[in-house]
Amino acid sequence: MGEPGAGQEHVVVIGAGIAGVLTAAALAHDGRTVTVLDRDDLPDEPAPRPGVPQGRQPHLLLRRGLLAIEELLPGFGDELRAAGAVPVDTGDLAWLGAAGWSPPSRQLEVLLATRPLLEHLLRQRVLTSPGVRVVGSRRVCGLRRGGPGEPRWWVDAAPAGWSDGPAAAGADAAPEAWPADLVVDASGRASRLPTWLAALGVPPADVEELDAHVGYATVRVRPPAGGVGSAGVVVLPGRTGGGGLALPTETGWWTVSGVGAGDHRPPRDLPGLRAYLAGARDDALARVAAAGPLDGDVATHRQTGNRRHRYDRVPGWPDGLLVVGDALCAFNPVYGQGITVAALDALALRRADAQGRLTGPGGAARGVRACARLAEVPWQMATSADRALAGLPASRAPMSVLAGRWIAELERMSTHGDTVAQAALSRIYQLVAPPTSMFHPRLVARWLRTRARGYGPPVPRPPVLPDVLPDVVPDGVGGGR
Ligand SMILES: Cc1cc2nc3c(=O)[nH]c(=O)nc-3n(C[C@H](O)[C@H](O)[C@H](O)COP(=O)(O)OP(=O)(O)OC[C@H]3O[C@@H](n4cnc5c(N)ncnc54)[C@H](O)[C@@H]3O)c2cc1C
Structure with missing residues (x-):
């Protein structure tokens, strides 16, 4: 399929999610062709799709x-602004952390948009890079x-309609084989790379996991202009109660999400979700929903x-094989890090490629x-x-203990109005400053x-409209497993 010219390097990226398209942009230079393959029939406009099941959940793009x-x-x-993304200073968000409300202040500007818009614009933009096709x-x-x-690799790809193998699809059917000098796995959490590597005889990689069993349940609300009274709301979930977030998007709709861990995961139905929001650590999210x-x-x-x-850490890692984004390292999305790390992966690969080609021996x-x-x-x-969210004992390493206590102190100062x-x-x-910066003299x-001198009074709860909440049926609060 799609043979590149003689001497021309061909990169195949598996997955046209955010990590895949950004890596394609990073590697498309010096006459390379980059083919990004995705299992989905990719829409021509911003739209949720099955290959990205998290697409209807809020996606905050960190400043970094x-x-x-x-x-x-x-x-x-x-481009994101022109497409309607909402610029928000994070200091304007009504933000309830573990220790209390944060003070209103000037902090960092972020752009709020839906995941489908962000992905759509990135894909369109990357398609203008020379040599890239999706x-x-x-x-x-x-x-x-x-x-x-x-070629070094063959990437087998089943077109739409090819199901479980030649027998199911008919005797002549076979997946397409795409030749590649460099393969990038950007297929997200669903990555099948461990299975493929086992078939190739590559030693298995250790897998580290920590699952706090966080659940999201999201609806869309269309408040009138100024109808919320705050740029957005974040209520961090805790061990003893649910939280969530309510953020504006480019569509004029806000996403309102219940987010909680373990027994505090939000239920899947609307009456249950309304009750969950009203009974969360603060009812500000229920106010936005109303x-x-x-x-x-x-x-x-x-x-x-x-x-x-x-x-x-895998000894003898195969040449010409890279892994990025969630396929390499997936995070609890509550901290909003996944897209940022995917973009940093792409940047790191561009730099590593400039230092010595990633296609060469040991490059991958x-x-x-x-x-x-x-x-x-x-x-x-x-x-x-x-x-903490999963109820596991905290690390006893002295540096972790010190960092945990110091963060709690800074949070306490912040919730008493210390904007520094x-x-x-x-x-x-x-992710714009290293963790060590918190120990600045x-x-x-x-x-x-x-x-x-004393901490001073706590930051008062910011007003979130409307003032009066509609009645909610308390049944179904919490639980939802
Ligand atoms: C509920 C939730 C909320 C989130 N909120 C945030 C947030 O606020 N901020 C943030 O930065 N991150 C957030 N994330 C994480 C974010 O979605 C990902 O980290 C980020 O999109 C990078 O993912 P990726 O590109 O590696 O994988 P994905 O976005 O999952 O894309 C993988 C792509 O690979 C394709 N694919 C899969 N298998 C195959 C195959 N075999 N062949 C071909 N194609 C294949 C899929 O169709 C898809 O297009 C959230 C995640 C979840 C689950």
């Missing part, structure tokens, strides 16, 4: 993610090494565990190690917070002053 995408695709932020309705079903005189007409088709999602494959192992390294900080952030402490945490959360000095 937007910067990384801009580095790969200059001007993309303007082919839909191709489910990759196997990976083979090429024989002598053949602020306008509601599309009551509840979209739920529960595949949210943290999982990373340690391909970076270097690329996999670079991606694994950059996932380390977000992984530590997500899993240490999720240990708030900014420090926000920059770490948005200026913050320690502020904390000492606060201890001496």
Whole structure:
């Protein structure tokens, strides 16, 4: 299929999600052709699709993610804005953390949009890169090494209608074989790479997992302009109660989601979800849900565990094979890191490719190690917070204990109006500053002053409209497993 010219390198990317298209953009240079295969019939306009079952859930793009995408695709932020994405300063969000409400302040601007819009614009933009094509309705079903005189890899892809094998499809049917010098697995959480590697005789990678059993249930609401009284609402879920988020999107609709862990996962039906929101740690989300007409088709999602494959530690990693995005390392989405890490993967591969071609001997192992390294900080952030959410004992490593206590102190200062402490945490959360920045001497000095003078009054609950909530039936709150 689609043989490239002699001497021209051909890259096959498995999956046209966000990691796949950004990696295609990063690797498309020097006359390479890049083919992105996706199992879905890809829509020509922003629309949810089956291959991305999380597509109707809120997708917050962290500040670091937007910067990384801009580095790969200059001007993309303007394109997103022009398509209607809503610019919001995170300091304008009504934000209820573990310790209380955050103060209103100037923090970092983010762009709020639906996942289908973000993915659509990225795909359209990447298609303008020379040598890149995206082919839909191709489910990759196997990976083979090429024989002598053949390309390095063959990627087997089943077109639409080809089901479980030649016998089922008819004697002459066979999947298409795409030749590749470099294969990139960007097929997300559903990646079948472990199975394909086993068939190739590659030693299995260790898998690290921590699942706090977080569930999402989302509806859409159309409040009148100014009908919420806040730029958006975030209520972090806790061990003892549910939370969620309500954010505007480019469509004029807001997504309102119940988000909770374990016994506090939101139910799947609308009356249950309304009751859940009203009974969450704060009823601000129920107020947004009541602020306008509601599309009551509840979209739920529960595949949210943290999982990373340690391909970076597999001895004798095959040349010409890369793994990015959720296929390499998937996070509990509550922390909004997945897209950002996918964009950072693409940037890291572009840099690694510039240092020495990823198609060369050892190049892919270097690329996999670079991606694994950059996932380390977000992984530590997500899993240490999720240990608490899952009711697991906290790490006893002295540095983790110190960091946990210090974060709790900064949160406490923030919820008593200290916007410098708030900014420090926000920059770490948005991945624009390293975790070590929280130990800056200026913050320690502020904390000492606060201890001496007192914390001051807590930040009051920000107003979220409407003032009066409609009656909700309390049945079905929590549970929902
Ligand atoms: C409920 C929920 C909420 C989330 N919210 C956020 C958020 O707020 N912020 C954030 O940054 N991230 C969020 N994420 C994570 C985010 O969706 C992903 O991390 C991000 O999209 C990167 O994923 P990916 O491109 O690796 O995989 P995906 O987006 O899952 O894309 C995988 C692609 O591969 C295709 N595919 C799969 N198998 C095959 C195959 N065999 N052959 C061909 N194609 C195949 C699929 O069709 C799909 O297009 C959320 C995730 C969930 C579950």
